Amino acid sequence: MYGDLMTETTGEGPAAGGARLTTREAARRLGVKPETVYAYVSRGQLTSRRDPAGRGSTFDPREVDALVRRGRREPSADQDASLRVSTGITLIEADHYWYRGVDAVELARRHPYEEVAEWLWTGTLRAGLRLPAPAGPLAAARRAVGALPPYSASTDRLRVAAVAAAAADPLRFDLSREAVLGTARSLIPTLVDALPLAAGTGGAEDGPLAARLWSRLTPRPPNTPALRALDTALTLLIDHDLAASTLAVRVAASARAHPYAVVSAGLGAMDGPLHGAASGPVHRMLTEVLDRGGAAAVVADHLRAGRGVPGLGHRLYPRQDPRATALFEALAAVPEAAPAVAAAREVAAVAARQDPSGANVDLALGALTVAAGMAPEAGETVFAVARTAGWIAHALEEYGEPPLRMRPSGHYTGPRPPRPLP
Structure with a gap:
């Protein structure tokens, strides 16, 4: 869809060779409604200029195309090629995403987490x-998890569990495909079952992963x-993608690095407020909305x-986040939600x-x-457990590439040598 839009010309005016785009042309290239174009302007993602004839706003086609590329995660022409990573796992395009070419939302509707994880690993x-x-x-x-302070977060426990499980596995350094697949199938349930049970609950260790995580x-x-609904979220x-x-x-x-260390790297990158933890503020906001009786x-x-x-908007989905749509659909079947x-x-x-881009998955x-009576941090735990399967899929892919290829060159900006000793 976007590929056609980026080369399209219409009868509404020229859109190449430096000519500026009308609002309708910009909307067509972006695949959005004209009012959404103005939302991008209000958020600083696009710059508009009044038409000299006073007929409306105009837009730089290069800036519009750059926004399209960000939505598709396409590198610009002058971007360092060393930052491009070829992957056959997930494609995000035109407000949809696919796992190995299959609609991810349809997979979530029809198959449980374990089966989709296996699909991602093996096809x-x-x-x-x-x-x-x-x-x-x-x-x-x-x-190891039991030795942590009682106030430790679930994600702290997951990181400790990954390290402890690695230390107990003398075969962890075997990076053959079958060995890594075996680690993948055992590590995720180990992370879940190592978490303490909620008060007053019992938990089986051989049932569906969603049920074990729920408890x-x-x-x-x-x-x-x-x-x-929880399985759908997972x-x-x-x-x-990346x-x-x-x-x-x-x-x-x-x-x-072995698969346990690879997962630890992913969990470490999640330990900031900007990735994986966004559902916590949403949880608190929705609790406040319910307490105060209105939004x-x-x-x-x-x-x-x-x-x-x-919980609003996503730069990869200009119109709607398909994950949010699917999860709300699953929650519609839960009366208490x-x-x-x-x-x-x-x-x-x-x-x-203020933000017409709509709900995102957070x-x-x-x-x-909120509906399940979980703690505000529970969404981050769901995210971490879910994403572990994707991390291992990417590790499997990367193990097949030349080693140490992920080595971009630094652009030195310090003082030019030689300088005297301080």
Whole structure:
């Protein structure tokens, strides 16, 4: 779709050779409505100029095409080729995304997390796949997690569990494909089962992964639609091209770090506020909306404080985040989620004038964690567990590339030598 738009000419005016685009032409190239073009202007993503004849705004075609490339994650012509990474795992394009060429949303609707993870690793779907945790690494991970302070976050526990499980696996340095696949199938359940159970719950260690994770995130008993919604969230979040944590994973795999260390690199990149933790502020915002009985005052408070409204918009999806659409669809089947979903939709509606780009997956994930009685950080845990499968898929791919290729050149900006000793 975008490829056609980038070479398109119309009867509405010239769009090449330096000629500026009309609003309708810019909207057509971007694949959005004209009002969304003005939203990009208000957010500083595009620059407009009044037409000399006074007929409306005009736009630089190079700037519009650069925004299209950012939406598709295409490098610009002058970008360093060493930053390009060929991958056959996830394609994001035109408000959709695909796992190995298959619609990721349809996979999430039809198959549980374990089966989709296997698809990402091998290109094969194995019906009824279960992922048990091996006894030795699980015992080591639980001991290490149990030694942490009680106030430790779930993501702290996941990082410690990964390190402890690695230390208990003497075969971790075997980077053959089958060995890495074996580690992948055992590491994810080890991370989940090493987390402490919520108070008053029991947890099986051989059932679906979503059920095992549920019992570690909330004391509420699950029902089938709620577990289905959690499983959908896990599957939707498995991979998202070269996000920050995935790039860290590929760098580690390029240096031939073993899979446990690769996952640790991904978890480390997640330990900041800008990647993976966005559902926490959404959880708190939706809780406040429910407490105060409406979204208007809560949205106003966020804007007044200069924080922006969390859970809205995504630069890779100009019109809608398909992950949010699919997760809200799954939550519609969970009766107890109705208040949280209504609060989320009210937030999006109130904020639409300021940000018309709509809900992103963090808004839907926040609605899930609120509806399930989970802690605000639970969404980050769901994200980390889900993305572990994607990280290992990228590691498998990177192990097949020449080692140490992820080595961009630095652009030195310090003083020119020689200089005297200080």
